[in-house]
Amino acid sequence: MNSLNGTATTIETEVTDTTAPKTKVKKVRLPELFIDGGSSHTKYYLDKISGSYQSVAREFPKGYDLPTGYLGVFAIGEKGYAVGDSALSLSGGKLHEGYADDNKIKLLPTWIIGALTTHPSFLFKWMKKVKTGTVEITIKLSLLSLSSHRKKEIEKAIKDITFTFDEREFKINISEYALYPEGYGAACAAKKVLKSNGCKDARFHILDLGGGTLTHTPYSNLNGVPRASNQNSVSGAGVMSITEFFAKESAKGDTGGNIYHFSRLKEALETSHIVDDQYSANIILGDTERDLGDRLQSGLESWAREIIGVRELLRDIKQLIRKGERVFLTGGGFKVEAVRHFVLSYLGNSELVTVLDNPQDVNITGIKS
Numbered sequence: 060m061n062s063l064n065g066t067a068t069t070i071e072t073e074v075t076d077t078t079a080p081k082t083k084v085k086k087v088r089l090p091e092l093f094i095d096g097g098s099s100h101t102k103y104y105l106d107k108i109s110g111s112y113q114s115v116a117r118e119f120p121k122g123y124d125l126p127t128g129y130l131g132v133f134a135i136g137e138k139g140y141a142v143g144d145s146a147l148s149l150s151g152g153k154l155h156e157g158y159a160d161d162n163k164i165k166l167l168p169t170w171i172i173g174a175l176t177t178h179p180s181f182l183f184k185w186m187k188k189v190k191t192g193t194v195e196i197t198i199k200l201s202l203l204s205l206s207s208h209r210k211k212e213i214e215k216a217i218k219d220i221t222f223t224f225d226e227r228e229f230k231i232n233i234s235e236y237a238l239y240p241e242g243y244g245a246a247c248a249a250k251k252v253l254k255s256n257g258c259k260d261a262r263f264h265i266l267d268l269g270g271g272t273l274t275h276t277p278y279s280n281l282n283g284v285p286r287a288s289n290q291n292s293v294s295g296a297g298v299m300s301i302t303e304f305f306a307k308e309s310a311k312g313d314t315g316g317n318i319y320h321f322s323r324l325k326e327a328l329e330t331s332h333i334v335d336d337q338y339s340a341n342i343i344l345g346d347t348e349r350d351l352g353d354r355l356q357s358g359l360e361s362w363a364r365e366i367i368g369v370r371e372l373l374r375d376i377k378q379l380i381r382k383g384e385r386v387f388l389t390g391g392g393f394k395v396e397a398v399r400h401f402v403l404s405y406l407g408n409s410e411l412v413t414v415l416d417n418p419q420d421v422n423i424t425g426i427k428s
């Protein structure tokens with residue numbers, strides 16, 4: 060069984076307990092793995108723990124001597140793989156990025172195994188339980204941000220998930236899977252906010268600013284279950300593009316001979332803040348620091364003006380707010396203080412706009428609320 064754009068249900072599977080003197084039917088709750096494979100970060104939720112790793116995977120050639128005991132390092136057949144920080148710190152092989160080459164689907168088993176092997180306790184708990192041989196685990200899988208048009212490819216990708224981690228063999232059986240729209244966890248969290256404000260069956264909007272994409276999804280909160288309709292995504296309009304506009308502004312005029320490296324500018328953006336209504340973004344240059352807050356402000360203005368999709372989308376949202384509809388902001392982009400401040404003021408600082416708590420991971424954690 061699988062469900063599309065469905066609600067998160069707790070499935071109870073009936074398992075026969077053969078060790079009991081009489082045949083007893085014991086209810087076992089299957090572990091449920093939620094994965095949001097974003098272009099910037101792969102987020103997961105399993106066993107009441109959420110985690111994330113940068114959406115990069117390194118594929119090592121056959122015979123490569125893999126280090127053992129590293130989180131996110133595993134082998135599929137004879138080939139070694141590493142995800143997230145481990146992929147970045149190891150060298151050799153080929154580095155794949157989540158947003159490129161249709162890798163969200165092509166490397167789906169790698170992202171799933173990446174989530175399981177970076178989880179701090181799940182596999183270790185099973186390794187203790189199954190002392191020898193292959194550790195076989197049956198789970199439920201919920202995938203966010205993958206199109207239901209690709210069902211056949213998804214099913215093929217999750218059919219056979221076997222790997223070696225920490226010198227043990229694992230086989231993951233997926234008993235069923237569900238596909239949810241991007242930002243579904245945020246919609247569940249928004250529903251909770253609406254409920255606590257005494258609103259019922261309301262229409263609301265989710266605006267998700269990720270690493271690569273800006274997405275608007277209208278939702279109807281039907282009988283307490285959020286239902287998405289006509290999602291509007293602007294690819295290439297996420298935090299990465301804001302950083303590019305910031306970099307372009309920073310390079311203008313006399314930089315005093317300083318070269319601003321892209322990664323430093325990204326850090327300056329991510330740690331930016333607002334002081335007395337002024338933008339502040341400090342970049343570290345050797346022993347000194349420079350505040351590029353004014354450049355960041357003009358970069359944000361260019362982002363909202365020059366990318367037509369962003370401009371149109373933000374205008375649509377303004378119009379919806381004028382009509383009295385509620386908008387909830389989510390995605391890692393809204394964790395960045397300057398970005399949050401810019402978008403909130405662009406939308407007129409309306410009380411109908413709410414930044415969800417922990418916007419960087421509520422898309423996945425909210426699903427349980």
Ligand SMILES: Nc1ncnc2c1ncn2[C@@H]1O[C@H](COP(=O)(O)OP(=O)(O)OP(=O)(O)O)[C@@H](O)[C@H]1O
Binds near residue numbers: 098330391
């Ligand atoms: N704690 C944090 N502090 C500052 N910035 C953060 C934080 N967490 C995330 N971000 C920013 O959010 C971005 C990633 O957001 P998110 O995880 O929502 O993207 P994604 O889902 O991977 O991308 P997409 O939805 O576009 O595929 C990062 O590039 C980073 O700039």
Ligand SMILES: [Mg+2]
Binds near residue numbers: 241422
């Ligand atoms: Mg995302």
